[in-house]
Every structure is written in structure tokens, then in C-alpha cells.
Amino acid sequence: MARVLGQWIDGQATLPDYATTTSLQIYSNLPSPYYVMRGYPTGQFLGKSVANYDLEYRFPISEINRGSGTTPIFIRQFHGAVVADGIQLDGYVLNPKSESFERVNAWKTFWDMGLEVKADVTVGFQFPFTFYAGTYWPLDNHFGNGNQFALGLQY
Secondary structure (H helix, E strand, C coil): CCEEECCCCCCCCHHHHCCEEEECCCCCCCCCCCCECCCCCCCEEEEEEEEEEEEEEEEEEEEEEEEEECCCCEEEEEEEEEEEEEEEEEEEEECCCEEEEEECCCCCEEEEEEEEEEEEEEEEEEEEEEEEEEEEEEEEEEECCCCCCEEEEEE
8 A cells, every 4th residue: 555645735834734654544434535654653843845755564363253252243254554654744744852843954854664463343233344463664763762662442
């Protein structure tokens, strides 16, 4: 999967108009932009103009397709993913060492990468969920502070 999202503001913008990033991809497909940088904390980047890149290679691990008797939980499959996120922005980035926002050069690029394991489950015979566990690494040593581990649920 490859996805590119963006926002471009020409001229002056107030801080509430700046886009921010999130560290988790809670929803699969939102109609509005949702800028994901999985290796960095939520809110690490603020951009007046932003280009966000998400690359994901998914692969099957195990096909289960069964539940446990009459319990309304059905496990469909386990699959994994190798992910990479990038962001180019005209704005600010939070420096975790000084805990202050620093202005970045226009269109500087930041990257992260990670690994995920996901389980597709149907609950209550009608509601599909994906449970996932992932570990992510920021690729910028100055603004990143080690790998991040996440457990999550997507509906």
C-alpha cells in the first residue's frame, strides 16, 4: 500500500491551521487527512504545508478462519506488515531534549520504519476488528528518542 496525503497553505496561517501528526493509525480510511508518523510521539510535527507518505508491505502469516464453538468471536487471519512513514513540512518539530518546538527548513523530510503483527477478528457475528502490535523506529536521531511499541485496535 502506498498513500500520499498533503496540505498546502500559501501565505500566512495561524497555529490552529497547522496540521499535526499522530503516532498511531487508529482508523483505516478517513475522508479527512490523518498524518501518521508511527516512530515519533503524537504532536511531534506541526506543519503549515505538509506532505505525508505511508508505505506498507503486508504479508500473510496464518489463515485461521474459525471461532471457538458458539462464542461470538471468529478469528479470520494473522498477517504482518513492514511500514515506513515520511513527512515533509514547512513548520515546526518538537525537540525532545529541549522540549521546545524548533523551526525546520522548508520541506525538510523525516522518516520512520516499523514492523507490525495484526489479527483480523469478527466480534458479535457482525463487527470486524483488527488487533495489532507494532514496533517503530524514528530515523532522525536528533528529533527521535528510541523505538516505540504500540498495541492497538482498528474498527
